[in-house]
Amino acid sequence: MQDAPPTSYRIDNVPFDQLEVGMEATQTRVCNADDLYVFANASGNLNPMHLPKEDGDGDGQPEAVAPGMWVASLISAVLGCELPGPGTLYHSQTLRFVGRAHAGDTLTTRVRLTSKGPGYRVTFDTWVENQDGLRILEGEAEVDAPAKALHFDAEDVPGLTVQSHRHFDLLLALAEPLPAILTAVVAPEEPDALAGAILAAQHTIITPILIGDPARIKAAAQEAGIDLSPYQIVDQPDHKLAAAHAVQMVHEGQAQAVMKGHLHTDVLLGQIVKKDGGLRTSRRLSHVFVMDVPGLDHLLMVTDAAINITPDLQTKADIIQNAIDLAHALGIAEPKVGVLSAIEKVNPAIPSTLDAAILSKMADRGQITGGLVDGPLAMDNAIDLKAATTKGIRSLVAGHAQILVAPNMEAGNMLAKELTYLAHAAAAGVVMGAKCPVILNSRADDDKARLASCAVAALAATGGAA
Structure with missing residues (x-):
C-alpha cells in the first residue's frame, strides 16, 4: 500500500x-x-x-x-x-x-x-x-x-504550497475564549488604524479605549463604516500626550496593553521607555514578529526587527528572553532559538558569530532560561534539517528553529519583510519587555495580521491560554 x-x-x-x-x-x-x-x-x-x-x-x-x-x-x-x-x-x-x-x-x-x-x-x-x-x-x-514495461521517477514533479495561515487561526482560537483585554489605542485617526482595533474587539480579543482627536476618529469611523457607540473615546489630539495618557492608564490598571494607531512609532515608544513614568522594566524592550509562513509546520518568530538597531551582547540576551517568554504564552513549552549570522562557525572577523556563541553558552549556564539556544547558525541550517545535516551540525535547534534572532535590526527587518513579500507570510507584531505588551501594526497589514497581533498581545498579557 x-x-x-x-x-x-x-x-x-x-x-x-x-x-x-x-x-x-x-x-x-x-x-x-x-x-x-x-x-x-x-x-x-x-x-x-x-x-x-x-x-x-x-x-x-x-x-x-x-x-x-x-x-x-x-x-x-x-x-x-x-x-x-x-x-x-x-x-x-x-x-x-x-x-x-x-x-x-x-x-x-x-x-x-x-x-x-x-x-x-x-x-x-x-x-x-x-x-x-x-x-x-x-x-x-x-x-x-x-x-x-515502464517506470517513472516522480522526484521532479513540482510541489505546491497553499497560501493559508492556519497557525494564526490557532492563535485566534486560543485568544477568543479569554476575557477581552483593555487596550489603550493611541491615535486611531485613520480608517486602517481604527479598523484593526474594532475588528479585534468584534472577535472579543480586546476592549479598545480610543485615545486621540475625537473628530478625526469619528471621520475615520465614518469612512470605514464603523459604529463607535460601544467604545470609549478619550479626547487628546496631541499624539505625544495621547501616548502619555495610554501609559498612565496602564499604571492605573485601566489598560492591559497599548496599541499603536496612526502616529510615529518613536512618539509612542518615547513615552513607554521614559525613565520616569514610562513602562520600563529591568529588561530592554524588543520587537518580535510572530510569522505564519505557508508550508512551515510551526509559527516562526523573528526578533529584533524594529527597535534595537545594533544591539550589544546584553541587549541580545534580553531580546532572546523576551521572545522565549512570548513563545511560552503562545503555547510553545521549550522554544528552539537560532542565533543567526552569515555562517555557522565562530569567526573573530564576524562579531555576530562571537555574540551567538556566547549567547548559547549563557543559555547553557542559566543566564537565559526557558528555551534551547544555539548559534551561530546561518539561515539555511537554522530552519532546514537537510542543510544542517549536510554541514555536519548536531544540534537540537539546527533545522528546527522557532525563534530567529537577527544580528541587528537591519537584518531582522529585511528577513521579516522577505518572508512577508516573497514567502507570503503573515506577520503579527508586538513589543515585549515593557510592563505590558505593545501592539505595533503596519499600515500594510491585512485583517488577519491585525487580529493576530491583538491575539498575541492578549495571550502575552494573560500569560497564555487557560
Whole structure:
C-alpha cells in the first residue's frame, strides 16, 4: 500500500500481458484542508460546502465536505501509479457516491481487475472507503493498459504550497475564549488604524479605549463604516500626550496593553521607555514578529526587527528572553532559538558569530532560561534539517528553529519583510519587555495580521491560554 501523494519515489507499471483478473491495488491518504483549497483553485469550484472554514448551508458550522470529484480523482491515482501504472489512459469511469468524505478523514482507494479485452482494454471495479470501512464512492473504470514495461521517477514533479495561515487561526482560537483585554489605542485617526482595533474587539480579543482627536476618529469611523457607540473615546489630539495618557492608564490598571494607531512609532515608544513614568522594566524592550509562513509546520518568530538597531551582547540576551517568554504564552513549552549570522562557525572577523556563541553558552549556564539556544547558525541550517545535516551540525535547534534572532535590526527587518513579500507570510507584531505588551501594526497589514497581533498581545498579557 502506497501513501499518497508521495513526494519522491519511482513508480513501475504492470503491462497488459502481465495483468491477471483478480489483481488488486490500494492507496491510503488523509484528506486535509489544503487538499480542498488546491482542488478549489485547480477546478474553479468555489462551492462553500467544500471550503474548510465556510458555512455552506447556513447551519452555523463549516461543512468541509470533500468534493466528489476530488474523491474520484483518488481512483485515477491508483490506476496511474499502481495498477496498471505509468502509461495507463482512461477510457471511461462510472461513479456512484454512497457517502461523504470530510477534511480529516483517512481514505483508502481500491481497484480490482475484473476483465481483459481486445486492444489493451481492461476493466476494474473501483471504490473508496473511509477510516471506518464505509464506502464513500464506488464504480467501474475502463482503461487502456500500457503495452510494455515502464517506470517513472516522480522526484521532479513540482510541489505546491497553499497560501493559508492556519497557525494564526490557532492563535485566534486560543485568544477568543479569554476575557477581552483593555487596550489603550493611541491615535486611531485613520480608517486602517481604527479598523484593526474594532475588528479585534468584534472577535472579543480586546476592549479598545480610543485615545486621540475625537473628530478625526469619528471621520475615520465614518469612512470605514464603523459604529463607535460601544467604545470609549478619550479626547487628546496631541499624539505625544495621547501616548502619555495610554501609559498612565496602564499604571492605573485601566489598560492591559497599548496599541499603536496612526502616529510615529518613536512618539509612542518615547513615552513607554521614559525613565520616569514610562513602562520600563529591568529588561530592554524588543520587537518580535510572530510569522505564519505557508508550508512551515510551526509559527516562526523573528526578533529584533524594529527597535534595537545594533544591539550589544546584553541587549541580545534580553531580546532572546523576551521572545522565549512570548513563545511560552503562545503555547510553545521549550522554544528552539537560532542565533543567526552569515555562517555557522565562530569567526573573530564576524562579531555576530562571537555574540551567538556566547549567547548559547549563557543559555547553557542559566543566564537565559526557558528555551534551547544555539548559534551561530546561518539561515539555511537554522530552519532546514537537510542543510544542517549536510554541514555536519548536531544540534537540537539546527533545522528546527522557532525563534530567529537577527544580528541587528537591519537584518531582522529585511528577513521579516522577505518572508512577508516573497514567502507570503503573515506577520503579527508586538513589543515585549515593557510592563505590558505593545501592539505595533503596519499600515500594510491585512485583517488577519491585525487580529493576530491583538491575539498575541492578549495571550502575552494573560500569560497564555487557560
